[in-house]
Amino acid sequence: MNSRSNTKQFGWLAGAGTLLSLLACYGTLGLIAILSLMGVSLAINVQVWAGVIVAFALIAVAGVALGYRLHRKPAPAVMALSGVLLVIWAMYGSEVIQAWFGVLGRGVELAGFAGLIAAAAWDWRLKTIKR
Numbered sequence: 001m002n003s004r005s006n007t008k009q010f011g012w013l014a015g016a017g018t019l020l021s022l023l024a025c026y027g028t029l030g031l032i033a034i035l036s037l038m039g040v041s042l043a044i045n046v047q048v049w050a051g052v053i054v055a056f057a058l059i060a061v062a063g064v065a066l067g068y069r070l071h072r073k074p075a076p077a078v079m080a081l082s083g084v085l086l087v088i089w090a091m092y093g094s095e096v097i098q099a100w101f102g103v104l105g106r107g108v109e110l111a112g113f114a115g116l117i118a119a120a121a122w123d124w125r126l127k128t129i130k131r
Contacts (some may be wrong), residue, residue, distance in 0.1 A: 011127055013063030014080070014120040018104060021056035021087070024049070050091040058082045060116050065118045071126040076119045083115025 028049060035042055062129040090109035 010066050011124070013066060014060050014123050015062050015063070017056050017058075017060030018113075018116045021060060021116065022081065023051055023112075024053045024056055025109070039059060042120045053095055054084075054088055057087045057112075057116060060084070064119050067123040067127050071123075071129075073126055076126065077113050078122040079122065080119035083112045083119060086112030086115060088112075 017047050028044070030044055032044070061077070061080045061084045064077050068074060068077050090105045090112060
């Protein structure tokens with residue numbers, strides 16, 4: 001199997017990683033909110049939760065990087081890398097962000113997820129044009 005067929009085989013990776021990262025972040029928040037309304041208390045290890053979110057975001061970046069092998073445009077990969085760096089910064093350095101810039105970590109996190117979504121969509125579009 002050559003590299004182009006491997007790229008086509010894993011073409012879903014960028015979108016799936018982005019979606020799973022978003023679901024791990026905001027889906028967990030929604031689930032906790034719903035369970036709290038039902039009177040169920042749930043303790044979550046925040047470091048593990050952040051690690052899962054970042055792991056899925058890195059999978060999305062890997063998917064976009066695989067797309068580069070097909071369409072040879074580096075811009076989506078750069079955007080995905082920027083997005084994942086913002087997500088990592090929001091997950092692990094939000095206190096630093098607030099202290100230095102007075103910016104809430106949620107805004108940085110949303111910008112990172114927006115970058116991942118845009119990069120995955122751009123990569124998908126370039127791959128469909130290439131066919």
